[in-house]
Amino acid sequence: VNFDHVLRLQDFEPFARDAMDPSAFDYFTGGAADEVTLRDNVAAFARRKLRPRVLVDVSGIDTRTTMLETPVAMPVALAPTAMDRLAHPDGEVAVSRAAARAGVLMHAATFSSCSLEEIATAAGGPRWFQLYVHQDRGLAEELVTRAAAAGYRAVVVTADLPVPGYRERELRSRFVVPDDARPGNYRDRAGVEEVLGYLTHNIDQSLTWSDIEWVRGLSELPVVVKGVLTAEDARLAVEHGAAGVVVSNHGGRQLDRAPASIDVLQEVVDELRGDIEVYLDGGVRRGSDVLIALALGARAVLLGRPYLWALAAGGEEGVARALELIRAELENSMALLGVTRPDQVNRAHVM
Numbered sequence: 625v626n627f628d629h630v631l632r633l634q635d636f637e638p639f640a641r642d643a644m645d646p647s648a649f650d651y652f653t654g655g656a657a658d659e660v661t662l663r664d665n666v667a668a669f670a671r672r673k674l675r676p677r678v679l680v681d682v683s684g685i686d687t688r689t690t691m692l693e694t695p696v697a698m699p700v701a702l703a704p705t706a707m708d709r710l711a712h713p714d715g716e717v718a719v720s721r722a723a724a725r726a727g728v729l730m731h732a733a734t735f736s737s738c739s740l741e742e743i744a745t746a747a748g749g750p751r752w753f754q755l756y757v758h759q760d761r762g763l764a765e766e767l768v769t770r771a772a773a774a775g776y777r778a779v780v781v782t783a784d785l786p787v788p789g790y791r792e793r794e795l796r797s798r799f800v801v802p803d804d805a806r807p808g809n810y811r812d813r814a815g816v817e818e819v820l821g822y823l824t825h826n827i828d829q830s831l832t833w834s835d836i837e838w839v840r841g842l843s844e845l846p847v848v849v850k851g852v853l854t855a856e857d858a859r860l861a862v863e864h865g866a867a868g869v870v871v872s873n874h875g876g877r878q879l880d881r882a883p884a885s886i887d888v889l890q891e892v893v894d895e896l897r898g899d900i901e902v903y904l905d906g907g908v909r910r911g912s913d914v915l916i917a918l919a920l921g922a923r924a925v926l927l928g929r930p931y932l933w934a935l936a937a938g939g940e941e942g943v944a945r946a947l948e949l950i951r952a953e954l955e956n957s958m959a960l961l962g963v964t965r966p967d968q969v970n971r972a973h974v975m
């Protein structure tokens with residue numbers, strides 16, 4: 625694929641549409657119900673404006689930062705996404721290689737189509753493991769133990785999926801998981817991988833905040849809670865020993881009518897007052913979106929669909945190109961905002 629005309633992350637989407645099976649594309653792109661939250665994630669960023677400062681020496685831009693003490697090249701990471709082989713036969717292995725080349729943190733998902741060990745072996749970049757807790761708690765114990773052994777540096781518990789959201793595009797296009805995209809983490813467990821339905825419908829709906837302490841006890845790794853949208857839950861995350869939260873509505877795929885993530889970031893940040901790190905995902909498409917999130921107090925943001933489109937369009941090279949684009953946009957926007965490092969971005973930079 626020739627990426628000459630790909631100038632922004634969203635330019636990958638039509639390539640992905642062409643490359644993918646239509647029902648898999650619907651699974652990637654769609655959100656829950658009327659997709660109000662899905663659309664608002666992007667629209668809410670556009671409603672916000674930056675306050676640029678001029679005549680600042682911006683000759684030495686440095687985008688590096690840390691995420692829970694893990695050094696990363698920029699405050700942009702790759703969100704956990706299930707079954708990346710739907711996009712490209714190389715799946716998460718390609719994502720892992722592109723992320724490592726860019727020095728960017730990636731998440732391996734519980735439902736990744738490559739196993740967490742394959743993802744770790746593919747490249748030595750910074751990586752966190754996303755955990756879904758099943759009724760069979762032994763599965764979570766096993767996954768966390770394996771993730772710690774494979775060099776993952778945090779466990780990210782996804783808290784907003786006690787049940788899958790009502791995703792009508794998937795229902796309409798009768799999406800079924802093809803054999804080669806099935807979750808790779810369970811291959812050795814006979815029976816469990818029979819149908820993906822088993823996995824998604826056996827997520828433990830009785831999971832509560834006290835189980836965050838249980839997850840912490842499974843390894844030495846810090847635990848991050850993904851899917852927090854209120855000050856109340858942010859406080860509970862601290863009380864139960866989380867090292868960070870991801871302000872997220874799961875890319876508009878879970879509760880439709882949940883707020884756009886950027887609209888509740890300030891509420892969460894104000895509650896936490898620096899107690900733990902705050903990340904955000906949902907609708908981040910531009911370098912300027914990254915800066916708006918940083919100005920409102922996020923440590924870093926995660927990209928979801930944009931890198932999946934890039935993966936579908938061009939495998940490892942596609943994801944590498946996507947990361948180059950967002951990095952170039954971020955550097956350009958930082959210079960024009962009048963900052964040289966992520967930690968210089970503050971509330972005064974956003975209206």
Ligand SMILES: Cc1cc2nc3c(=O)[nH]c(=O)nc-3n(C[C@H](O)[C@H](O)[C@H](O)COP(=O)(O)O)c2cc1C
Binds near residue numbers: 703
């Ligand atoms: C196809 C797809 C699969 C996803 N799978 C997971 C998953 O397995 N676990 C999880 O915590 N989040 C999952 N997410 C949510 C992402 O981690 C992230 O919250 C969201 O995509 C961010 O919004 P964006 O797509 O607008 O960037 C998935 C998102 C998409 C689009």
